[in-house]
Amino acid sequence: MSSSKNSDQVFEYQRLKRILQIIEERENVIKQQSSKIKEEVVEFRKNFWDDITINLEELDDVIETQESIKQQSNVLAQKERHYGKNYQQIKQLQRLKNQPYFGRVDFKEEADNEENQIYIGTSSLMDEEGLDFYIYDWRAPISSIYYDYAPGPVQYETDEELVKGEMTLKRQFVIRQGKMKGIFDTAVTIVDELLQESLSQSANASMKSIVATIQQEQNRIIRHQGSKILVVQGAAGSGKTAAALQRIAYLLYHHRSSLQANQVLLLSPNDIFTSYISNVLPELGEEPVNQQTFYDFLVKGIESNLIVETPFEQMEQLLIREDKQQKENTVKYFTSIQFMKDIQSYLSFLNYNDLQFRHIRFRNELLISNEEINAYFHELPKAMRLSNKIEKIQLWLLQKIKVLQEKEIAANWVQDQMELLKKEDYMKAYHEAEAEEEESSIQDEELILRKRIVRKAFAPLIQNIKLNRFVHTLRMYRELFNQWAPVDRKSEWKTYSKYVLNDLHQNKLPWEHAVAYRFFKGEIIGHDADQPTRLIVIDEAQDYTPFQFAYLQHVYPYGRMTLLGDINQSIYSYTTTDNPIQEKADSKDIERIVLTKSYRSTKPITDFTTFFAPSNEGISAFDRQGPLPTVIQLPAQSNYKNALWEIIEGKKKEGHETIAVICKSMRECEKYKELLEDDEEINLIRSNTKTYQKGVVFVPVYLAKGIEFDAVIVPDASEHNYNTENERYLLYTACTRAMHDLTLVFMDKPSPFIKEIPKEKYSFRTILERN
Ligand SMILES: Nc1ncnc2c1ncn2[C@@H]1O[C@H](COP(=O)(O)OP(=O)(O)OP(=O)(O)O)[C@@H](O)[C@H]1O
Numbered sequence: 001m002s003s004s005k006n007s008d009q010v011f012e013y014q015r016l017k018r019i020l021q022i023i024e025e026r027e028n029v030i031k032q033q034s035s036k037i038k039e040e041v042v043e044f045r046k047n048f049w050d051d052i053t054i055n056l057e058e059l060d061d062v063i064e065t066q067e068s069i070k071q072q073s074n075v076l077a078q079k080e081r082h083y084g085k086n087y088q089q090i091k092q093l094q095r096l097k098n099q100p101y102f103g104r105v106d107f108k109e110e111a112d113n114e115e116n117q118i119y120i121g122t123s124s125l126m127d128e129e130g131l132d133f134y135i136y137d138w139r140a141p142i143s144s145i146y147y148d149y150a151p152g153p154v155q156y157e158t159d160e161e162l163v164k165g166e167m168t169l170k171r172q173f174v175i176r177q178g179k180m181k182g183i184f185d186t187a188v189t190i191v192d193e194l195l196q197e198s199l200s201q202s203a204n205a206s207m208k209s210i211v212a213t214i215q216q217e218q219n220r221i222i223r224h225q226g227s228k229i230l231v232v233q234g235a236a237g238s239g240k241t242a243a244a245l246q247r248i249a250y251l252l253y254h255h256r257s258s259l260q261a262n263q264v265l266l267l268s269p270n271d272i273f274t275s276y277i278s279n280v281l282p283e284l285g286e287e288p289v290n291q292q293t294f295y296d297f298l299v300k301g302i303e304s305n306l307i308v309e310t311p312f313e314q315m316e317q318l319l320i321r322e323d324k325q326q327k328e329n330t331v332k333y334f335t336s337i338q339f340m341k342d343i344q345s346y347l348s349f350l351n352y353n354d355l356q357f358r359h360i361r362f363r364n365e366l367l368i369s370n371e372e373i374n375a376y377f378h379e380l381p382k383a384m385r386l387s388n389k390i391e392k393i394q395l396w397l398l399q400k401i402k403v404l405q406e407k408e409i410a411a412n413w414v415q416d417q418m419e420l421l422k423k424e425d426y427m428k429a430y431h432e433a434e435a436e437e438e439e440s441s442i443q444d445e446e447l448i449l450r451k452r453i454v455r456k457a458f459a460p461l462i463q464n465i466k467l468n469r470f471v472h473t474l475r476m477y478r479e480l481f482n483q484w485a486p487v488d489r490k491s492e493w494k495t496y497s498k499y500v501l502n503d504l505h506q507n508k509l510p511w512e513h514a515v516a517y518r519f520f521k522g523e524i525i526g527h528d529a530d531q532p533t534r535l536i537v538i539d540e541a542q543d544y545t546p547f548q549f550a551y552l553q554h555v556y557p558y559g560r561m562t563l564l565g566d567i568n569q570s571i572y573s574y575t576t577t578d579n580p581i582q583e584k585a586d587s588k589d590i591e592r593i594v595l596t597k598s599y600r601s602t603k604p605i606t607d608f609t610t611f612f613a614p615s616n617e618g619i620s621a622f623d624r625q626g627p628l629p630t631v632i633q634l635p636a637q638s639n640y641k642n643a644l645w646e647i648i649e650g651k652k653k654e655g656h657e658t659i660a661v662i663c664k665s666m667r668e669c670e671k672y673k674e675l676l677e678d679d680e681e682i683n684l685i686r687s688n689t690k691t692y693q694k695g696v697v698f699v700p701v702y703l704a705k706g707i708e709f710d711a712v713i714v715p716d717a718s719e720h721n722y723n724t725e726n727e728r729y730l731l732y733t734a735c736t737r738a739m740h741d742l743t744l745v746f747m748d749k750p751s752p753f754i755k756e757i758p759k760e761k762y763s764f765r766t767i768l769e770r771n
Pocket residue numbers: 195198199208210213214215218234235236237238239240241242243565566569599600705706707708736
């Protein structure tokens with residue numbers, strides 16, 4: 001080892017020691033401060049009223065009393081805020097103690113002689129005076145040169161300017177639990193060894209942050225600021241999800257004052273995926289964002305007595321039903337923008353004709369009939385917009401209810417309720433009533449209590465009116481199929497409507513109608529999407545239909561969107577055309593980034609899957625070696641159970657910790673699980689499974705979306721199981737879940753997709769019958 005290299009290493013070891021010391025000291029100081037603040041807060045709360053003189057005699061005294069209470073509250077709130085901030089800082093320092101930084105670049109700005117050493121970590125650390133950085137946050141503008149360049153001329157952008165200069169050194173550190181494990185100087189963009197090390201590890205039940213090894217093209221996604229919609233088309237395993245999470249952390253950091261975690265909506269494909277990625281943002285020191293499946297997002301706004309089909313149930317149906325082609329054609333129409341437009345035509349038709357209203361009842365008595373509401377609706381000017389008409393009706397109803405409420409005060413049931421009040425309730429209600437009453441002299445206690453009881457009883461009714469629930473949107477939606485038809489689709493309307501009417505009749509809503517019904521309902525009674533949402537991130541966006549995507553744009557007209565997907569993994573066949581992920585020349589709002597390099601799988605696996613990828617343009621493998629995928633033939637009539645066991649056991653012996661048997665459907669999974677006689681060690685992942693553990697899992701491909709396993713076994717890659725174009729997408733998605741090892745089993749004839757792969761790209765064997 002050269003002496004300069006040696007002294008460099010000594011320098012880095014010493015620096016690490018010094019930084020860890022600084023972190024430790026800082027943590028201790030803050031901890032001490034915190035316990036002091038805690039004591040103060042407890043004390044302050046105890047003595048809150050001692051420092052306030054309560055005097056309510058004159059108006060001036062009352063104002064003064066109020067003022068001093070306000071001041072005390074402010075002092076307390078300030079202390080509590082300080083405590084909260086300290087708590088966050090301690091957590092941040094503890095994270096830094098484990099790995100203070102992972103990179104260093106030496107940078108000399110143009111026309112500046114001084115060279116700066118920039119150490120980069122998950123958060124920044126400054127000196128006491130707050131002048132110099134010991135560590136730069138990976139999201140700081142200058143940190144981007146670490147991800148984007150090799151040593152040489154570099155540049156980066158700040159809010160104000162473009163800074164140019166030279167990078168003279170680029171160094172990576174492997175620091176774990178505060179111990180230096182490795183130092184690499186690198187000439188390439190990001191050193192491969194580290195990435196190799198990170199990718200060679202076993203699959204985990206939760207995703208890791210990739211902050212130390214972000215690749216240049218991923219960095220573009222993370223730091224993208226321009227267009228309103230960012231679309232990322234990325235090969236399987238190219239780091240779309242990883243980059244999206246880093247992007248959220250990046251945007252939260254850069255827009256602290258205008259973007260909070262609760263303003264970010266992250267839509268994920270299933271619950272397992274939601275839990276799989278839930279660690280990443282907290283690991284990066286950010287609050288978790290609003291993360292949910294699109295199903296949960298939609299179902300929230302649908303009547304609870306309707307059972308909404310899940311996308312997975314729909315998929316199972318489309319895979320197994322006899323009339324699947326016909327059903328698929330109707331699904332294609334109902335998920336199209338055309339259907340959205342047809343709904344709009346139907347709404348304008350309704351506006352000039354009849355809406356359906358609900359009776360308004362109170363204590364089982366009819367207060368306002370639907371005919372009465374309809375008559376009022378027809379009195380309104382024809383040309384008025386539907387939403388304005390609904391608003392008018394709402395006001396009219398509230399006024400009518402107010403009058404009826406007044407009348408109700410004298411009713412006998414109110415007397416009955418008063419008698420039922422317990423003494424304490426009576427007193428409480430009375431005091432509350434007293435406080436609410438504007439006039440201070442209260443003459444009629446009974447009247448106040450009566451009013452209060454009536455108001456309470458009417459509250460849910462009034463709330464429902466305010467939410468426009470007097471409009472019977474579900475009945476109108478049914479009539480869309482029963483009583484109406486788009487002018488140019490009259491002939492096929494009956495066929496289209498057959499399925500949905502049948503389902504609605506049984507209080508079921510097919511998945512393709514979930515978004516359509518939400519849209520329909522929202523257009524009439526108002527859309528209730530969370531208002532503060534400003535950034536919408538959609539993972540697995542290739543599985544969104546044009547209608548679903550248009551709906552999100554409709555309810556979040558000011559929201560920025562990041563869509564991540566892979567057209568090769570479109571598991572719902574009806575989403576492959578007009579998908580938002582696909583290249584569109586027309587829109588100025590959309591910027592598209594394509595990721596081609598696949599990091600998840602070994603090179604042999606990526607090479608193998610690329611041969612039958614629906615579109616194999618632009619997929620390249622990260623050079624990580626591993627065994628060739630194996631294709632196994634089972635002779636007809638063989639003992640399938642023994643063979644499958646043998647394969648699974650083999651994978652366990654090879655040391656794989658997460659082994660997934662990925663099936664085409666849940667039905668297929670259940671078949672194998674049954675075959676293996678409910679072995680305790682084997683878990684079946686269902687649509688309501690929230691997390692998974694290491695070990696052997698059986699999972700249908702649509703629930704394996706977005707996640708990864710050490711070893712993947714496709715248990716029936718026979719011709720009869722994977723044959724159609726739609727099944728090509730499913731097989732591709734299943735195989736690309738494998739990180740280190742892939743096995744496909746077939747009986748009789750292999751899937752035609754296997755035949756597309758050159759023989760040297762996999763090893764082939766036959767399991768011979770032993771019994
Ligand atoms: N720059 C990187 N450094 C370290 N690991 C990475 C990097 N990029 C991707 N990976 C790893 O590669 C794997 C695949 O990443 P990710 O799940 O984000 O890909 P994806 O494009 O969303 O995949 P898919 O579409 O197939 O679900 C993950 O284990 C991720 O941690």
